Amino acid sequence: MISVVILGSGNVATHLFKAFKKAENININHWYSRRIDAISSYKNDVETIDDLSLINDADVYVLAVSDDAIAGLSSQLPFENKLVLHTSGSVSVYDIDKKHKRGVFYPLQTFSKEAQIDFENVPICIETIDKKSYPTIKSLALAISNVVKKVNSDQRKVLHLAAVFVNNFTNQLYRIGHEITESQGAEFDLLKPLILETAKKVQDLSPFKAQTGPAKRDDKKTIRKHLKLLEDQHHKDIYQLLTNSIQRTHGRKKL
Amino acid sequence: MISVVILGSGNVATHLFKAFKKAENININHWYSRRIDAISSYKNDVETIDDLSLINDADVYVLAVSDDAIAGLSSQLPFENKLVLHTSGSVSVYDIDKKHKRGVFYPLQTFSKEAQIDFENVPICIETIDKKSYPTIKSLALAISNVVKKVNSDQRKVLHLAAVFVNNFTNQLYRIGHEITESQGAEFDLLKPLILETAKKVQDLSPFKAQTGPAKRDDKKTIRKHLKLLEDQHHKDIYQLLTNSIQRTHGRKKL
Incomplete structure (x- = not known):
């Protein structure tokens, strides 16, 4: 049994809470948030607290807070020499106060309030600068x-x-697809099977x-038609830049 | 029963052939290609021909050929007043020779040799300038x-x-994700669940x-880190442009 304290109230914290709760060999001692209201709907499932001095002994402390809050919160923790992990993709493990055993528990997925996530298939990227802690982090990850x-x-x-490219930027291309189709009274819904198949x-x-399509085929006529059809200069710029990118990749243009 | 002749040997023609073949109320009279070798592996399933003069009477002729070939091939057809459809998303229905009844049968999906497609969920966009032909085109589409x-x-x-944005351009973002991860010996495979979830x-x-992520949050620190991490100026340009695009959409920037 691994005992865990979760700190934070955002989407990652909430999804991790649900996954840890379901796991057989994990016990969640507390869920801490500065804003206890944000997690109050879970108060029957776990002891929710907003006072760091109430945190009791656990095997692992998971800081699922915003990047900027990691360093500060880790140094406020009223104990030392315990295993403290953050969940960020971009923050250094050294941002965690050096009084702790330090590591990273980065779930590589997009989390939002609305969408259910099947954690079994979410890659968990783990890292530690305290080698002895590695088996605990690994067990925690494998539990979910x-x-x-x-x-x-x-x-x-x-x-x-890379996740920003394949997730945020891709989603923005979906958004542009949405804008373009709606502008002509066409249905964005018709693009949904294509979006899924592409992924x-x-x-x-x-x-x-x-890869397929006019850029790869160097189909200048279609590219010209498309650029003419786009009304927004900003959309034109994106079309041009990503067309060039495809042509660089597929040898249509010199690097 | 609707009798059909397919013309063309590319991915769309091949996937349409398979879907028509499976449909109960469709009979494929012939499959024509200028390059009969390209479709010879199907010669036991359908009569393959490479001579337009051999084409016999059918209810519908489906030109699943490249955009540039539609006009020429339609005028070479040795008959008139029959229903001739093209399958292109961007070519005018008027590109089909006016001696025919003309229409469009555009399956909105990405087709490649390698991937199996479940046609049931592929949106078929239909159009005709001969109103009386509409029920036939609709029946043909509903059959698959x-x-x-x-x-x-x-x-x-x-x-x-819009399909170019959500399919070709999105796929190029996957490609860039692939390049970036491999450059550091990280595994692109770890991004695959995220790609699927995003779609x-x-x-x-x-x-x-x-939408989520640093651009939407206007998280300048992460954006700066990412731009610094990108080695390729071309990748930086794409990062910058799509970050701006997200910020325009989410009110972080003036239009």
Whole structure:
């Protein structure tokens, strides 16, 4: 049995709470948040607290708070020499106060209040500068996920950066698709199967092999038509830049 | 029973052939290709031909050929007053020779040799300038798909354009994610659940509501870190432009 204290009240904290709660070999001692109202709806499932001095002894303390809050909160913790993990993709493990045993527990997924997440398939990237803590972190991760990966700081930071491309930027392309279709009274819904298939395709095929379309074919006529059709200069810029990017990748343009 | 002749040998032609073949109320009279070798592996399933003069009478002729070939091939067809459809998202229905009854049968999906497609969920956008042909086109579409939509030319063109954003450009963002991770010896595979979740999320939630990340939060520190981490100026440009785009959408920047 691993005993855990969760700190934070955002989406990552909430999804982690639910996953830890379901896991057989994890006991959640407390859930701490500065703003106890934010987690009050869970008060029948776990002891919620907003006073750091009330935190009792646990095997692991998980700081699921915003990047900027990690350093401060870790130094306010009224104990030392315990295993303290943060969940951020981009913050250094050294941001955690050095009075603790320090590590990272980074779930590589997009979390929002609205969407249910099946944690079993969420890759957990783990890292520690206290080698003896590694088995505990690994057990904690394996208790909720089938995909647990030891990564170093550089790899974690680059995964976080790549996640912005494949998640936030991709979602913005969906948004632009939404704007463009609605502007002509066409239904965005008609694009949904394509969106899903595009994502499914690269589960087995490399993105390089999966590519199709006018940019890859260097179909100048269609590219010209599309640029003419786009009314917003900003959308034109994105079309041009990503078309160039595809053509660089597929050898249509010199680097 | 609707009798069909397929013309063309590319991915769309091949996937349509398979879907028509499976449908109960469709009979494929012939499959024509200029390059008969390209379709010879199907010669036991259908009569393959490479001579237009051999084409016999059918209810519908489906031109699943490249955009540039539609006009020429349609005028070479040795008959008139029959229903001839093209499958392109961006070509005008008037590109088909006016000696025919003309229409469009545009399956809004990405087709590649490697990936199996479940046609039932592929939206088929249909259009015709011969109103009497509409029921035949609709029956043909409903024989292979549950999602059949009448769209006008402007809507079809804009759907095709939006498809480039949500499919080709999105796939290029996956490619960049691949390049960035591999450059640090991190595994692209770890991003695959995130890619899938990002696509699943917008099946129920609008892309506007689904957005998360540093650009939306206006988290300047993370954005600065990411730009510093990117080695390729071209990747930096894409990062900057899409970050601006998200900030325009979410009110962080003046338009």
